[in-house]
Amino acid sequence: MRIEKSVIFIFIWTLLLMVAIPWTIGKVSSNIFFEWPFFFEVAIGGLLAGVMYSLVALGFVLIFKASGVFNFAQGAMVLFSALTLVGLNELGLPMWLAIIATLAVMLLLAVAIERVVLRSLVNQEHIILFMATIGITYFLDGFGQTLWGSEVKILDLGIPNNPGLYFDGKILINDFDLVAALIAGLLVIGLALFFQYTRIGRALRAVADDHQAALSVGIPLKHIWVIVWAVAGIVALVAGIMWGSKLGVQFSLALIALKALPVLILGGFTSVPGAIIGGLIIGAGEKLAEVFVAPLIGGGIEDWFAYMLALAFLVFRPQGLFGEKIIERV
Amino acid sequence: MYERKLGDVVLQVDGISLSFGAMRVLNNISFNVRQGEIRSIIGPNGAGKSSMLNVINGVYHPQQGAITYRGKTRDLMKVHEAAQQGIARTFQNIALFKGMSTLDNIMTGRNLKIKSNMLQQAIYWGKAQREEIEHRRKVEEIIDFLEIQAIRKIPVGKLPYGMQKRVELGRALAAEPDLLLLDEPMAGMNVEEKEDMCRFVLDINDEFGTTIVLIEHDMGVVMDLSDRVVVLDYGLQLADGPPDEVRRNQAVIDAYLGVSN
Amino acid sequence: MLYREAGEFKSTYQADQAILTIRQDRWFMWALLAVAFVLIPLVSSEYWLGTIMLPFLILALAALGLNVLTGYAGQLSLGTGGFMATGAFAAYKLATAFPELNILIVILMSGAITAGVGLLFGLPSLRIKGFYLAVATLASQFFLIWMFNKFGWFTNYSASGVISAPPMAVFGDNFVTGPYATAEAKYLFTLTLVVLFALMTKNLVRSNIGREWMAVRDMDIAAEIIGIKMLPTKLKAFAYSSFLCGIAGALWAFVYTGSVEPLAFDVNRSFQILFMIIIGGLGSIMGAFLGSAFIVLLPIFLSNAPHWVGLNIPVDLISHIEFMVFGALIIFFLIVEPHGLARLWQLLKEKLRLWPFPY
Numbered sequence: 001m002r003i004e005k006s007v008i009f010i011f012i013w014t015l016l017l018m019v020a021i022p023w024t025i026g027k028v029s030s031n032i033f034f035e036w037p038f039f040f041e042v043a044i045g046g047l048l049a050g051v052m053y054s055l056v057a058l059g060f061v062l063i064f065k066a067s068g069v070f071n072f073a074q075g076a077m078v079l080f081s082a083l084t085l086v087g088l089n090e091l092g093l094p095m096w097l098a099i100i101a102t103l104a105v106m107l108l109l110a111v112a113i114e115r116v117v118l119r120s121l122v123n124q125e126h127i128i129l130f131m132a133t134i135g136i137t138y139f140l141d142g143f144g145q146t147l148w149g150s151e152v153k154i155l156d157l158g159i160p161n162n163p164g165l166y167f168d169g170k171i172l173i174n175d176f177d178l179v180a181a182l183i184a185g186l187l188v189i190g191l192a193l194f195f196q197y198t199r200i201g202r203a204l205r206a207v208a209d210d211h212q213a214a215l216s217v218g219i220p221l222k223h224i225w226v227i228v229w230a231v232a233g234i235v236a237l238v239a240g241i242m243w244g245s246k247l248g249v250q251f252s253l254a255l256i257a258l259k260a261l262p263v264l265i266l267g268g269f270t271s272v273p274g275a276i277i278g279g280l281i282i283g284a285g286e287k288l289a290e291v292f293v294a295p296l297i298g299g300g301i302e303d304w305f306a307y308m309l310a311l312a313f314l315v316f317r318p319q320g321l322f323g324e325k326i327i328e329r330v
Numbered sequence: 331m332y333e334r335k336l337g338d339v340v341l342q343v344d345g346i347s348l349s350f351g352a353m354r355v356l357n358n359i360s361f362n363v364r365q366g367e368i369r370s371i372i373g374p375n376g377a378g379k380s381s382m383l384n385v386i387n388g389v390y391h392p393q394q395g396a397i398t399y400r401g402k403t404r405d406l407m408k409v410h411e412a413a414q415q416g417i418a419r420t421f422q423n424i425a426l427f428k429g430m431s432t433l434d435n436i437m438t439g440r441n442l443k444i445k446s447n448m449l450q451q452a453i454y455w456g457k458a459q460r461e462e463i464e465h466r467r468k469v470e471e472i473i474d475f476l477e478i479q480a481i482r483k484i485p486v487g488k489l490p491y492g493m494q495k496r497v498e499l500g501r502a503l504a505a506e507p508d509l510l511l512l513d514e515p516m517a518g519m520n521v522e523e524k525e526d527m528c529r530f531v532l533d534i535n536d537e538f539g540t541t542i543v544l545i546e547h548d549m550g551v552v553m554d555l556s557d558r559v560v561v562l563d564y565g566l567q568l569a570d571g572p573p574d575e576v577r578r579n580q581a582v583i584d585a586y587l588g589v590s591n
Numbered sequence: 592m593l594y595r596e597a598g599e600f601k602s603t604y605q606a607d608q609a610i611l612t613i614r615q616d617r618w619f620m621w622a623l624l625a626v627a628f629v630l631i632p633l634v635s636s637e638y639w640l641g642t643i644m645l646p647f648l649i650l651a652l653a654a655l656g657l658n659v660l661t662g663y664a665g666q667l668s669l670g671t672g673g674f675m676a677t678g679a680f681a682a683y684k685l686a687t688a689f690p691e692l693n694i695l696i697v698i699l700m701s702g703a704i705t706a707g708v709g710l711l712f713g714l715p716s717l718r719i720k721g722f723y724l725a726v727a728t729l730a731s732q733f734f735l736i737w738m739f740n741k742f743g744w745f746t747n748y749s750a751s752g753v754i755s756a757p758p759m760a761v762f763g764d765n766f767v768t769g770p771y772a773t774a775e776a777k778y779l780f781t782l783t784l785v786v787l788f789a790l791m792t793k794n795l796v797r798s799n800i801g802r803e804w805m806a807v808r809d810m811d812i813a814a815e816i817i818g819i820k821m822l823p824t825k826l827k828a829f830a831y832s833s834f835l836c837g838i839a840g841a842l843w844a845f846v847y848t849g850s851v852e853p854l855a856f857d858v859n860r861s862f863q864i865l866f867m868i869i870i871g872g873l874g875s876i877m878g879a880f881l882g883s884a885f886i887v888l889l890p891i892f893l894s895n896a897p898h899w900v901g902l903n904i905p906v907d908l909i910s911h912i913e914f915m916v917f918g919a920l921i922i923f924f925l926i927v928e929p930h931g932l933a934r935l936w937q938l939l940k941e942k943l944r945l946w947p948f949p950y
Contacts, residue, residue: 070722120926127667128929130722131869134862135921142914150907258858261726269722298741307730311715314727318718387816413818425813427806429874437799438806442818444799448827451798452791458798459605466604505817 007321010313014281018043022292032292037170042291043284048177050283052242055184056260057267057275058191059235064269066204066228067118068126072133075257076140077233081106082240082249086155087148095157099237106233114226141254150251155244180242187238188276191231195272200227262310268323277321282306334557337365340509340541346385346395348378355381356392357565363509368535368542370552373562374585379545380422382562383511386543387412387419399509413442418507420498422514422545428487432478432497435486436469439504472500476530492523499530503538510534512544516551524551531555553577561585610793616940627782632775640774643887645847648778648785649839651883654867655792655876656835661865662874663796664828665808666716670728671836672860673735676853677705678837679844680745683754686845687747694759694767698784698841705837706830708735713829717822720811732858739853755850768845777846784842788835793876795831804828805874866917870924872933881932889916 019039026034056074063071084105088098117132161176195201207214207224215221243253263282267274286306294301313321341363348356356378363369371379384390386397388407396403399415418439427435444465446458454462473479476496481489486497495515502510515531516524528551534540546552552559553573561568561576563585569576576582601607611617631644657671681701685692692700712731716724739745746754758769766772767780795801803824806814815821844851863886871882893913897904904912928934 070725117922117926124925124929126721128925130667130725131865132922132925134865135918135925137918138914138921139918142911142916142918146908146911146915150911258729261729265719265723265726300737300741303737304730304733307727307733311727311730314715314719314723318720318723320723389812389816409812409815410818410820413816419816421813425810425816427809427813429809430802430805434802434805438802438814438819439817441799441803441806446799448795448800448831451800452795454794454798458794462608462798463604466608470604501817 006317010316010321011277014285018285018288022288025292025296029296031295034292037167039288040167041171041173042287044171044173045177046284046287047280048173048181048283049287050280051181051184051276052239052279053259053263053283054188054276054279055235055239055242056256057263057279058188058272059232059239060260060264061267061269061272061275062191062228062232062235065272066207067225068129069118069133070126070130070269071232072130072257073136073140074232074236074260075254076137076144077106077109077236078240078243078256079249079251079254080109080140080144080240081233081237082155082244082253083144083148083153085237085241086153086244086249089155090153099241102237103234106237107230110226110229110233113229114222118225119222137254141251145251152248152250155241155249157241157245159245161245176246180246183238184242187235188272191235192272200224204228259306262306265320266310266313268320271320271322274320274322278310282309285309334367336367336557339363340365340400341386341543342396342398343382343386344396344398346382346392346397348381348385348390348392354565356385356562357567359395359560359562359565359567361560361567361570363541363543364557366535366539366541367557368531368544368555370544370546370556370559371562372546372549372552372559373568376564377562378565379562380513383419383513383543383545387417387511413505416505416508417511418502418505418509419511420495420502420513420515422517424491424494424498426486426494426498426501429485431483431485432473432489432500433466433469433482435497436472436500436504437465439501440465440468442505469500469504472503475503475533476500477526492519495519495523495527496530499527503534506538507540509541509543512542512546514545514547516546516548524548528555608797610797624786627786628779632778637774640778643891644778645774645781646843647883647887648781649842649847650864650867650887651880652785652788652842653836653839653864654871654879654883655789656832656839657864658868658871658874658876658879659792659796659804659835660828660832662868662872662878663801663808664804664825664832666713666825666828667721667725668728668832669725669858669861669865670712670731670735671864672856672858673732674705674709674833674836675840675843675860676735676739676856677708677833678702678840679851679856680739680754680853681705681837682841682845683747683756684745686757686759690757694761694845697759698838698845701841702834702838705840706834709829709833709836710826713826713833716825716829729858732861736853736857751852753850753852754844756845759845768849772846781842781846784838788838789876789880792835796876800824800827808874866921868931869921870931872931873929875931875933877936878931878933881936885932889913889920 022034022039025032056078059074059077060071063069063074081102085098085102088101089095093101113136117136118129121129121132159176159179161174163172164175165171166173195205203214203219203224204227206217206219207221214224239256240249240253243256247253263275263278266282267276267278286302286309289305290302317323339362343359343361346356346359347354359378359382371382373379381390385392388409388411391406398404399417427438430438444461446461450456450458473482476499478493478496478500481493481497486494489497499512499515512531516527519527531542531544532555535542544552544555556573558571559573559576560570561579561582568581568585569579571579601612606612611620632640635644653671653675656674657668660666660668678701681704682697685697685700686694712728715727719727740752743749746752756768758766758771760766761780764771765776767776796804803814803819806817806819807821807824811821840856843855848855867882867886868879869882870885871880872878890913893916894909897909924931
C-alpha cells in the first residue's frame with residue numbers, strides 16, 4: 001500500500017496536537033492537572049478503547065468494501081449477537097456451545113439478509129440500500145429484545161477486570177482493556193491475512209473494485225455477499241462479547257455503532273488500516289479531550305467530540321485518511 | 331459543399347499537457363477554434379479527446395499550457411464559470427438529470443438566465459411566474475427544433491438512448507451558448523438517428539451561428555460536417571487541418587489502421 | 592371515466608405550469624382543504640385534534656423540510672432532530688426575552704435562526720458527499736442536543752432542563768399555547784402554517800431553485816458544468832430545510848407538548864422523520880404528509896390492536912414489536928416501492944385515468 005505524503009503530514013500534526021493541547025492547557029489552567037505519567041495513562045486508556053472502536057468500524061468497512069453498502073445495522077448486529085449469546089447461555093447452554101450456536105445464528109442472519117433484502121435491492125441506489133440497513137437496524141433491535149428481553153444482562157467470560165500498575169507502578173491500566181485490545185488486534189490481523197492470502201479474500205477484493213468485472217470473471221456475487229455479512233456478523237459477535245462483558249448486555253450496545261461512524265469517516269469507508277488507525281486516533285483523542293479539555297467547557301463531550309474530530313479531518317481530506325480519491329469522469 | 335468563410339479565433343489552445351499521477355493524458359496540444367466553424371477532434375479510444383473538452387470547460391486543470399477564450403487567457407477556472415462564459419456541452423456517457431422530465435432538464439439549462447430570487451420563487455407570483463413562462467416559451471422553441479414534443483413530460487430516465495442524447499443537446503442549447511462542445515453526440519445511434527443528429531448540428535451552426543467543437547468516431551460524419559479536424563492519439567497531436575488534408579496524412583492513417591514497424 | 596384529462600386543453604403556459612393540471616385534482620384538493628379546515632375541527636374530539644392531528648401536522652412539516660434537503664437536493668441528513676431542537680429553544684429564548692412579540696413572529700424568527708444554524712452545518716457539504724456527509728450531519732445532531740442540555744442559558748437555568756411555553760395568542764385572546772388554548776385553536780393555527788409552508792415548498796421545487804436542487808441530486812458534476820454553483824445551491828437547501836425543521840420544532844415545543852426537553856429531539860427523532868420521507872416518498876410534497884400520517888398512526892394502531900383481538904401484551908414488549916414492525920415495513924417499502932406511498936398514489940391515479948379500460 002502506498003501512503004500519500006499528505007496523510008503522513010496530517011498524522012504527525014495530529015500526534016503533535018494531541019500532546020501539545022493538553023500540555024498547554026495544563027500549563028495555563030489551574031483546574032487541569034497535567035503530568036506526563038498521567039498523560040500517558042489517559043492516552044493508553046484511550047488507545048485501548050480505540051481498538052474496540054476499530055473492531056466495530058471494521059464490520060462496516062468489510063461490508064462497504066465488498067458491496068458498497070453502508071451497513072447502519074452493524075451496531076444492531078453487535079447487540080443482537082450479544083443478546084443471543086447471553087440468552088442461549090441462560091437457557092442452559094455452556095458458554096462455548098452458546099458461542100458456536102450464536103455464530104450459526106449470525107451466519108443464518110447473513111443468509112436471510114442477502115435473500116430478503118440485498119437480492120431484492122440489487123442495482124438500487126446506495127442511499128436506498130443504506131436506508132434498508134436502517135430498517136434492518138430497527139428490526140434487529142426489536143427482534144433481539146422481543147426474544148430475549150430488555151433488562152441488563154451480565155456477560156462474564158472470566159476475563160480479569162481489575163486495574164493493574166505498569167511501568168514501575170506509574171501508570172494504571174485496566175487488565176480487561178488490555179485483553180480486549182489484544183483479542184481485537186488479533187482479529188484485525190486475522191482478517192487482514194484472510195483478505196490478502198485466501199481465495200475468498202481475493203474474490204472479495206475483486207468485488208469491491210468492480211462488481212460487473214467480478215461477475216464477468218465468474219465470481220458469484222451472492223455468495224460473496226453472504227460471506228461478508230457473515231464475517232461482519234462474527235466481528236459483531238466479538239465486539240458484542242467485549243463490550244458486553246465491559247458494560248453489560250443491554251440496548252446501549254447498539255449505540256456503539258454511533259461511536260464507530262466517526263472512525264469510518266476519519267479512516268475512510270473502504271480501508272481496513274483506516275479503520276484501525278482511525279479507531280486509535282478517535283479513542284485517544286476522545287479520552288484526552290475528556291480529561292484535559294472537557295472540564296473547561298462543561299464536560300460530557302463524548303457524545304459529539306469524535307464527530308467533530310472526524311469532521312476536522314474531512315476538511316483536509318474529504319475521502320478520509322485512507323479512502324480512495326475519486327476522480328470525476330464525464 | 332460551398333466554401334465557408336471562417337471568422338476570428340475564439341478559442342486558442344496552447345501547449346496543453348495534462349496528467350493524472352503518472353498517467354500522461356494530453357501532451358503539448360495546440361490548436362484553435364474560429365468563430366462559426368465546426369471543429370472536430372478525432373482519434374482512437376483513449377486518445378484524450380474527452381479530456382481535451384474537460385480542459386476547455388474547466389473540469390480538469392492542465393499542468394502546462396494556456397487556454398485563451400475570446401482574447402482572454404484564463405486562470406485556474408471553476409467548473410461553473412465555463413457556462414457563464416457561454417460554453418455549453420454534452421457528454422459521452424449521457425449526464426442528464428434522471429429524475430426530472432425532459433422539460434425540466436432543458437429548463438435547468440436556462441438556470442443562468444433566471445434572475446428572480448428564492449423568496450420570489452417561493453411566492454411564485456409576479457416576477458418568478460413571468461420568468462417561468464418566458465423561459466418556458468424559449469424551451470418550447472428548442473423542443474420544437476429538436477422534434478421532441480411528445481416526450482416533454484416524461485422523466486428522462488425512461489427515454490430510449492437516442493432520445494436522451496437529443497434532450498441533452500436541448501439542455502446545452504437552452505443556455506444559448508456561443509461555443510458548444512459535443513462529446514460523441516452520435517455514438518450508439520442507428521442511421522436514421524445519426525442523420526437527424528447531423529441535421530441538428532448543422533442547423534445549430536447555421537441558424538444560431540454557434541461555434542461547435544465535436545468529438546466523433548464516425549469518419550463519414552466527421553469528414554462531411556467539419557471545417558477543420560484535430561487528430562489525437564495517446565495524448566499526442568498527430569495532425570490538424572481541413573478534412574481532406576487530414577485524411578491523406580500518413581501519421582493519421584497509421585494510427586487508425588495500425589502500423590508494423 | 593370521471594377522472595381524466597382528455598378534453599381539457601391548456602392554451603397558456605401558465606395553465607400548463609399550474610400545480611394541479613387536472614380539474615378533478617383541483618376539486619379534490621379544495622375538498623381536502625375544506626375537510627381539514629372545517630369538518631375536522633367540527634367533528635373531532637379533543638383527543639384526536641390534540642394527540643393525533645397536531646403531531647401529524649408538525650412532523651409532516653419537519654418531513655417536508657428533510658424532503659427538501661434529502662429528497663430534492665440529494666443531501667442525506669441525520670440531523671433533523673438537532674434542527675428541530677434549535678427551533679424549539681430559539682422560540683423559547685425569544686418568547687421569554689421579548690414577551691411582547693407575537694407568536695407568529697417568534698415562530699418565524701426561530702425558523703430563521705435555525706436556518707442560520709443549518710447553513711453553518713451545511714458548509715462541509717461542499718467538500719464531502721454521500722455517506723460522509725450523512726455521518727457529518729450526525730455531528731450537528733449530537734452537538735446541538737449536548738449544547739442545549741449543557742448550558743443553562745438556553746433553558747433560562749431551569750433545574751430540570753425542561754422548557755415550558757408561556758401562554759401566547761395570535762391576536763386578542765386567541766391563545767394557541769399555554770393552558771387557555773383550545774385544541775381547535777392549536778389545530779387551526781398549526782394547520783394554517785403547515786398548509787402555507789407546503790404551498791411555498793411546492794412553489795420552490797417547481798421553480799428554478801427546485802430544478803437546481805434536483806440537478807445537484809441527480810448528477811452534481813453535470814449541474815456544475817451547466818453553470819449551477821454548488822455551494823450556494825446546497826446551502827440554500829440546508830437553510831430552507833432547517834428553516835422548516837426549526838419551525839416544526841418550535842411548534843412541537845410550544846403548541847403541541849407545551850413543554851419539552853432536548854431529549855425529545857434526539858437522534859431517534861431524526862430517524863423517525865427520515866422514515867417518514869422514505870415511506871411517504873422521497874422528493875414529494877404529498878409524500879411528507881402521507882409518511883407522517885403513517886408513522887403517527889402506526890404506533891397507535893399497534894398499541895391498540897392487541898386489545899381489539901383480546902390479547903394483553905405488556906407495554907415494553909409492544910414497543911419492541913413496534914421496532915420490529917417499523918424495520919420490516921421500511922424494508923418492505925424500499926423493496927416494493929422505493930418511491931413510497933406518494934408513488935402508489937400516483938399509480939392509482941394513472942389507473943383511475945384509464946378506468947374502466949385496462950390500458
